[in-house]
Amino acid sequence: xxxxxxxxxxxxALNPGSDDPAREEAxxxxxxxxxxxxLDRLRVYQHNVSGMHQRAMERVFxxxxxxxxxxxxxxFCRNFSWAEPTSNPDLxxxxxxxxxxxxxxxxxRNELTGYEYLLDLxxxxxxxxxxxxxxxxxxxxxxxxxxxxxxxxNMVFDPGNSLxxxxxDYPILxxxxxxxxxxxxxxxxxxxxxxxxxxxRQEFEPQIFKVDLPEFAFLQGCRRGESIVALAEDCxxxxxxxxxxxxxxxxxITGFHHV
Amino acid sequence: xxxxAQGWAFKEIAGVGLxxxxxxxxxxxxxxxxxxxxxxxxxxxxxxxxxxPVQLEAIRSNxxxxxxCVGMSLGGTDPVDVEYLRNIKTLIERYQPSLVSDHLCFSQxxxxxxxxxxxxxxxxxxLHHFQKRITQIQDILETRILVENVSSYLTYRASxxxxxxxxxxxxxxxxxxxxxxxxxxxxxxxxxxFSASEYLSKIPMxxxxxxxxxxxxxxxxxxxxxxxxRVSPPVWKLYEQVISxxxxxxTLIEWDNDIPSFTVLREEAxxxxxxxxxxxxxx
Numbered sequence: 352x353x354x355x356x357x358x359x360x361x362x363x364a365l366n367p368g369s370d371d372p373a374r375e376e377a378x379x380x381x382x383x384x385x386x387x388x389x390l391d392r393l394r395v396y397q398h399n400v401s402g403m404h405q406r407a408m409e410r411v412f413x414x415x416x417x418x419x420x421x422x423x424x425x426x427f428c429r430n431f432s433w434a435e436p437t438s439n440p441d442l443x444x445x446x447x448x449x450x451x452x453x454x455x456x457x458x459x460r461n462e463l464t465g466y467e468y469l470l471d472l473x474x475x476x477x478x479x480x481x482x483x484x485x486x487x488x489x490x491x492x493x494x495x496x497x498x499x500x501x502x503x504x505n506m507v508f509d510p511g512n513s514l515x516x517x518x519x520d521y522p523i524l525x526x527x528x529x530x531x532x533x534x535x536x537x538x539x540x541x542x543x544x545x546x547x548x549x550x551x552r553q554e555f556e557p558q559i560f561k562v563d564l565p566e567f568a569f570l571q572g573c574r575r576g577e578s579i580v581a582l583a584e585d586c587x588x589x590x591x592x593x594x595x596x597x598x599x600x601x602x603x604i605t606g607f608h609h610v
Numbered sequence: 611x612x613x614x615a616q617g618w619a620f621k622e623i624a625g626v627g628l629x630x631x632x633x634x635x636x637x638x639x640x641x642x643x644x645x646x647x648x649x650x651x652x653x654x655x656x657x658x659x660x661x662x663p664v665q666l667e668a669i670r671s672n673x674x675x676x677x678x679c680v681g682m683s684l685g686g687t688d689p690v691d692v693e694y695l696r697n698i699k700t701l702i703e704r705y706q707p708s709l710v711s712d713h714l715c716f717s718q719x720x721x722x723x724x725x726x727x728x729x730x731x732x733x734x735x736x737l738h739h740f741q742k743r744i745t746q747i748q749d750i751l752e753t754r755i756l757v758e759n760v761s762s763y764l765t766y767r768a769s770x771x772x773x774x775x776x777x778x779x780x781x782x783x784x785x786x787x788x789x790x791x792x793x794x795x796x797x798x799x800x801x802x803x804f805s806a807s808e809y810l811s812k813i814p815m816x817x818x819x820x821x822x823x824x825x826x827x828x829x830x831x832x833x834x835x836x837x838x839x840r841v842s843p844p845v846w847k848l849y850e851q852v853i854s855x856x857x858x859x860x861t862l863i864e865w866d867n868d869i870p871s872f873t874v875l876r877e878e879a880x881x882x883x884x885x886x887x888x889x890x891x892x893x
Contacts, residue, residue, distance in 0.1 A: 352768065353735065354685075354687055354731070354735050354736055354739055355687040357731065357766070357768060358687060358716060358728075359719065359720065361719075361728070362719045362724065365724065379767075380766055380768065381764050381765065382765045382766065382767055382769075384803070385801065385802065385803060386831035386832065387763070387831050387832055389764070391831070392763050393764070395764075395832070396726065396763065396764075399726050400724045400726045407725070436721070437722075437723055438688075438691070438718060438721040438722065438723050439694075439723060440680070440681025440683075440694050440717070440723055441653050441656050441681070441694075442653065442725055443653075443656070443657065445725075483657075483660055483661075484657035484658075484659070485658075485659055486658040487658070487659035487660070512659065513659070513660075552659075555660055555661040555664070
């Protein structure tokens with residue numbers, strides 16, 4: 352058996368969901384002896400891998416963990432790490448697709464009825480985490496902007512690197528804030544008024560803001576690469592153009608480019 | 611490529627350094643303790659923006675640093691992750707670490723990163739693989755790396771040589787150096803029932819450029835390399851065995867889980883320094 356095949360057999364047996372033949376095949380690669388049987392030796396690695404991923408997820412999704420409880424969260428983490436493997440060595444970027452995984456689980460399992468809001472909440476937690484690590488922005492070039500504007504050029508505004516947008520029909524910002532301040536939240540019901548949220552890193556600390564629909568639509572349009580002319584024609588986004596300076600001052604718009 | 615001819619002047623490290631973890635960064639920046647150097651887990655410092663690069667810049671302006679990586683998957687057979695290595699190279703160029711290291715294991719297979727140090731069989735095929743892989747990675751990084759012996763909880767039937775023989779042979783064939791983890795040797799010696807002293811006798815010590823010391827956990831039927839305790843007495847004894855003959859090898863205290871106060875880390879470093887000093891004087 353060559354090195355590649357050996358690693359295939361070994362790593363397949365690390366999956367806690369692997370079947371007996373897979374584990375037996377991996378165990379047959381190992382020397383026998385000492386106080387541990389080959390299957391126990393594989394379990395040490397299974398446990399190490401799961402533990403590493405779980406700790407990474409605990410750092411990213413502390414509120415979801417608190418809501419789901421330690422045992423259920425650990426199970427989700429373990430299943431996630433096998434359902435959605437990553438090739439990225441950087442554990443700080445681990446868990447990006449966990450919200451969608453969680454949503455699938457919630458949909459498939461009756462006992463999770465009522466937890467539908469966790470899709471949005473886990474997204475919010477990941478965006479908050481990602482903002483902490485995002486690239487820095489350069490400051491807005493007002494002179495360059497004025498020059499292009501004077502030439503009548505059509506432009507696209509660039510949102511800040513750490514900026515993310517999301518909307519939810521659940522009061523996820525309140526849930527997030529309450530859990531982080533140590534309070535327990537009662538049963539969550541959907542709200543009729545949609546929340547528009549913006550996650551952004553101010554200097555070193557990620558922040559979450561509620562924004563209004565025009566600001567949300569405007570920044571989302573910028574993110575999609577829509578030009579100023581197109582945004583001015585968008586009834587949802589147009590009024591936000593009036594507060595452009597404020598958006599720039601807040602650091603939400605950090606640049607522009609000519610189209 | 612000659613990896614000994616580095617394009618920049620590395621500041622040499624000496625004495626006993628500490629693995630710097632996020633819990634202690636503010637304290638270190640505030641109090642500027644007399645620690646000769648810090649080792650950084652490179653993957654924890656790859657963020658392109660925010661607080662992390664600012665902290666790293668501040669640390670680097672006051673201390674020599676070494677980079678300890680976990681993502682090269684030196685023993686892995688997936689293609690090398692060029693993007694990851696370019697990021698590491700950018701960090702190397704920016705912060706000029708005195709040493710760059712990774713482990714003699716694999717961490718990725720079939721595009722699945724396990725984020726753990728998974729063992730390889732010790733045989734001719736693996737030797738050849740490491741030889742090629744280390745050379746390829748050093749060419750990309752344009753620097754010589756150190757490879758570290760890992761702790762393990764199993765051995766493969768496909769192994770045809772001992773771990774120490776494997777490392778010695780690898781170093782004879784490859785243009786890299788060794789980061790000798792004494793705790794890992796002890797953990798493996800207990801887990802796989804071999805003599806740690808005999809292991810040490812097979813290591814070409816002139817190629818050891820750094821030593822790691824850490825704590826392990828006794829799980830009754832095996833020792834777990836948990837990095838969550840003080841260095842154990844038998845590991846100190848093994849360390850002394852090495853440092854009595856080679857008192858100038860820079861040594862690092864590693865502590866990754868259940869992180870204690872910085873004072874505890876300093877105490878461990880002081881203990882290693884005292885041993886180092888005693889044997890330097892004797893020499």
